[in-house]
Amino acid sequence: MKPSLNRDRERGVSGPVLSGAQTTEVAKSWERCEGDWKLDPSQGWKADVLSGAEFRHVSGRSATLVQVAMPEMRRLFGLVQGLGLMALLADPDAMILARCIDETHQPLCRRLELREGALWNESEAGTNGIGTAVRDCCPLFLGEGEHWRFCFSLLASYAVPIFDAQGGVAGAINLAAFNGNETRPAAPLVLDAVMQAGRRIEEQLFRARYTGGRVLTLGPADGCSSPLVSINDDGEITGATHAARVLTGWTDATIGEHPKLLTELEAGEALSFQKAEESVIRSALALSKGNAAATARSLGISRATLYRKMKVMGLR
Numbered sequence: 001m002k003p004s005l006n007r008d009r010e011r012g013v014s015g016p017v018l019s020g021a022q023t024t025e026v027a028k029s030w031e032r033c034e035g036d037w038k039l040d041p042s043q044g045w046k047a048d049v050l051s052g053a054e055f056r057h058v059s060g061r062s063a064t065l066v067q068v069a070m071p072e073m074r075r076l077f078g079l080v081q082g083l084g085l086m087a088l089l090a091d092p093d094a095m096i097l098a099r100c101i102d103e104t105h106q107p108l109c110r111r112l113e114l115r116e117g118a119l120w121n122e123s124e125a126g127t128n129g130i131g132t133a134v135r136d137c138c139p140l141f142l143g144e145g146e147h148w149r150f151c152f153s154l155l156a157s158y159a160v161p162i163f164d165a166q167g168g169v170a171g172a173i174n175l176a177a178f179n180g181n182e183t184r185p186a187a188p189l190v191l192d193a194v195m196q197a198g199r200r201i202e203e204q205l206f207r208a209r210y211t212g213g214r215v216l217t218l219g220p221a222d223g224c225s226s227p228l229v230s231i232n233d234d235g236e237i238t239g240a241t242h243a244a245r246v247l248t249g250w251t252d253a254t255i256g257e258h259p260k261l262l263t264e265l266e267a268g269e270a271l272s273f274q275k276a277e278e279s280v281i282r283s284a285l286a287l288s289k290g291n292a293a294a295t296a297r298s299l300g301i302s303r304a305t306l307y308r309k310m311k312v313m314g315l316r
Helices: 024-036 052-083 103-112 129-136 180-209 242-248 252-256 261-267 271-287 292-299 303-313
Strands: 085-090 096-100 140-142 156-163 169-177 214-217 228-231 237-240
Touching: 024 129, 024 140, 052 085, 052 096, 052 169, 052 180, 085 129, 129 140, 129 156, 129 169, 140 180, 156 180, 169 180, 180 214, 180 228, 214 271, 228 242, 237 242, 237 252, 261 271, 271 292, 271 303, 292 303
Parallel strands: none
Antiparallel strands: 085 096, 085 169, 140 156, 156 169, 214 228, 228 237
16 A cells, blocks of 8 residues: 655645555554645654653653663663664653663764653654554654654654553554664564563553452464453453453453453354353463363353363363
């Protein structure tokens, strides 16, 4: 998909040109930059930066995210430091909350306002890792020339949204480099590392929110969110991550009624629900160390029903 980038030729303004390999997400973002935000890519830009008092007030709302995410940020930074990448953490409004950078990054960080309190929302900065990831709720890689503004043309960004315990966007992690395409050969590996970090942060936020509940998986993670659910001692759903909600279609209203987990899964007709049910039973058995009675009790079903399902699934 390529956006139409018709410019005012009399002004001599020309937007970036998408390559055939460009993602749909980036193309859509460029369309918004031109059509919705009316941004001139050749224009210089300087981020709005909150004052110290404003930053302390706003960042306080993300205190738990910062506390949970910083160890992952430091770990990521250590892994990619040799590639010239820095690590940035932002809130749901694309405000930078924290960063891990090398001393050599300082001059360009000052020039581009890559610092705490800087606002990088897409409607002002154009297509960028943080702003576009939190808006579209999807992982994103931007190589040389793939940011909207020309002044960011040498930036490379690997950005992943972080989801909170209720499935909403809590913020984003962004690995950024000033060396353009030098990291492109390793892009799949770097983006996967960021997604794994995002999933670990999400899981910690989820487990902290539902302390005391049993956290089960509906299947393997495929993206930047893990399909996790929390159930109580009666096998009722008390919480679900972003991926679990996307998979099942559950809403806050659904979860608020505390339905039985396996009953909800059995109501689904798609094959994915059968796989999810098997994943739930496998993880419940693992948590109970193979104790069938404890597993059945935790899932809110009879032991006979559990045995029947295990037989159908080929589980011993």
